[in-house]
Amino acid sequence: SQKIEQNSEALNIQEGKTATLTCNYTNYSPAYLQWYRQDPGRGPVFLLLIRENEKEKRKERLKVTFDTTLKQSLFHITASQPADSATYLCALYPPGANNLFFGTGTRLTVIP
Amino acid sequence: IAGITQAPTSQILAAGRRMTLRCTQDMRHNAMYWYRQDLGLGLRLIHYSNTAGTTGKGEVPDGYSVSRANTDDFPLTLASAVPSQTSVYFCASSDGGSNEQFFGPGTRLTVL
Numbered sequence: 001s002q003k004i005e006q007n008s009e010a011l012n013i014q015e016g017k018t019a020t021l022t023c024n025y026t027n028y029s030p031a032y033l034q035w036y037r038q039d040p041g042r043g044p045v046f047l048l049l050i051r052e053n054e055k056e057k058r059k060e061r062l063k064v065t066f067d068t069t070l071k072q073s074l075f076h077i078t079a080s081q082p083a084d085s086a087t088y089l090c091a092l093y094p095p096g097a098n099n100l101f102f103g104t105g106t107r108l109t110v111i112p
Numbered sequence: 113i114a115g116i117t118q119a120p121t122s123q124i125l126a127a128g129r130r131m132t133l134r135c136t137q138d139m140r141h142n143a144m145y146w147y148r149q150d151l152g153l154g155l156r157l158i159h160y161s162n163t164a165g166t167t168g169k170g171e172v173p174d175g176y177s178v179s180r181a182n183t184d185d186f187p188l189t190l191a192s193a194v195p196s197q198t199s200v201y202f203c204a205s206s207d208g209g210s211n212e213q214f215f216g217p218g219t220r221l222t223v224l
Contacts, residue, residue: 034212043116043202043215044155089155098168099145100213104154 003027004092004103012109013080021075021106023090032093033066033073034100037086044089048075080110114138116216118203124222125193133188133219135203143206144186145170145213146178148199155202161186193223 007022023033031052036044050057050066050073057064063076077084087107091100119134137144146158147170157170161180175197177189186205190197200220204213 041218043204043218044213045215046212049212091155098162099157099160099170101157101171102147102155104152 004090004101006088006090006103006106008106009104010107010109012111015080015082015110015112017080019077019080019084019108019110021088021090021108023073023075023103025071025092028071028092028094028101029068030092031095033064034091034093035062035064035073035075036089036091036102038089038105039086047088077108080108082110082112085109116203116205116214118201118216118219120219121217122220122222124224125190127194127223128192131190131193131221133190133201133203133221135186135188135216136184137186137203137205137214138184139205139207139214140183141205141207141214142183143208144180145204145206146176146186146188147202147204148172148197149202149218150199158188158201193221195223197221198223 003026005024013019034049035047038044048064050064061078065074087105089105091102116137142163145160147155149155156172159178161167164183200218202218203216206213
């Protein structure tokens, strides 16, 4: 069965440091991988998409890597700020599938 | 621009009652989705629709039905609610299956 694991339920980090979140998957050959941010009581908000033939994608302070050999994606937030505190979800899009499959998320807290 | 709206925001329902959760988008997206989100299980797809007039089953479709009479609306119906359907329900849309999904604010449903 399909399985997506995000490295931990919760991650605390000091303001200004780089936060690194991990998404591992098994039984997939995903064509796409997406990262979303979810704040309490709200729906997820799309952040970045990376394709299987891309190694790295950047957007402002965000960077995503995609290693199809390791079956892993890393999500980095540089110069983290308290406003970055949220739950971050990775989602995979297997070839031929009709939908995304989501991980359970990592709750990031940036401590001032 | 509203994006995606969901109604109601929250609802407490007696077991055995019928309930329809409403979802409307104004982005003219072809694809729409219904997810439920439970602690420790993440977002799980219930049903989806790739275009008006078509629907498909997701990961957890039992006890739920959907219809897609037009592009904008995608209601989710619980024919006879059970306590295990207590959850937060999110509607989402996208303009292509692999593209980013836009989520509504969610409906918190409690079945007693």
